[in-house]
Amino acid sequence: MDLSKKTRIIPDFPKKGIMFEDISPILQDPDSFEHVIFKMVDYYKDKKVDVIASAESRGFIFGAPLALKLGASFVLLRKPGKLPYKTIRHDFEKEYGTDGFEIHTDAIKQGDSVLIVDDLLATGGTSQAAIKLVEKLGGNVLSLAFLIELGYLNGKEKLKGYDIFRLINRE
């Protein structure tokens, strides 16, 4: 199945000059969505995955099914102020201003093998924040999985030394 033709490109969203890649057509087609999860499971099924960590909110869409299939713990990375228990926080710069993510302090144990799952690898800021949070709690980042990599944005540069799996690459 060629997933690369199943997204919908929305020009100038959320602002002029950005070609937004809408994944709704994949989610709305059960065969396509199933295929995404199947391919991710296939890549990780023989690896040791203790924890899957996903950033809100689109990361949850892929992280949750994958955690269930792999029998891994599912952990949320959320915007500041959303997680109710004790958290640690990591801020990062975006094009305009800063953004941040939090994780519960008991979400990851020392030595856990952690897979970070998100829908999109763009500039890599979110993924870098996810890595920092996982590592601060003593987790080992096994790999990062994405549905789409926007290769032309060079997000991979920020993730050097980490294993990356993605199903669609936009060069």
Next chain:
Amino acid sequence: MDLSKKTRIIPDFPKKGIMFEDISPILQDPDSFEHVIFKMVDYYKDKKVDVIASAESRGFIFGAPLALKLGASFVLLRKPGKLPYKTIRHDFEKEYGTDGFEIHTDAIKQGDSVLIVDDLLATGGTSQAAIKLVEKLGGNVLSLAFLIELGYLNGKEKLKGYDIFRLINRE
């Protein structure tokens, strides 16, 4: 499995007087999370579910796996400005100010049987907005599924006439 003891109550979050029900312990325990999805699948497996619609962001955690298991289309209800394609919007009142959700206009077809999935039924405002959006697009709301109902908040009152399935009820 008694899921009702698997959540974690956080007093005074997000503000004084609220006993917040943290579902992280369920998500972090693969057996518990699997059990939630199993029970939901069991309830809906012989019913016709064309579409599963979930509100961001915790709704995605349960809606996505359920859509995959039931072979249904998965549709996102998001905060205004997040969905890239043509949308319709429904605003509703919250304790302080108003909130709103949007859905893509092509997310649901006339006559589709739609299951709305969320983590929590509290006052019912989000669920009511979800119903309005689904029905505006011509969908039939088959049922609403939740992990937890805060029965003492009477959210069910707002959802009269609709089938409701939930795994945990706090009277």
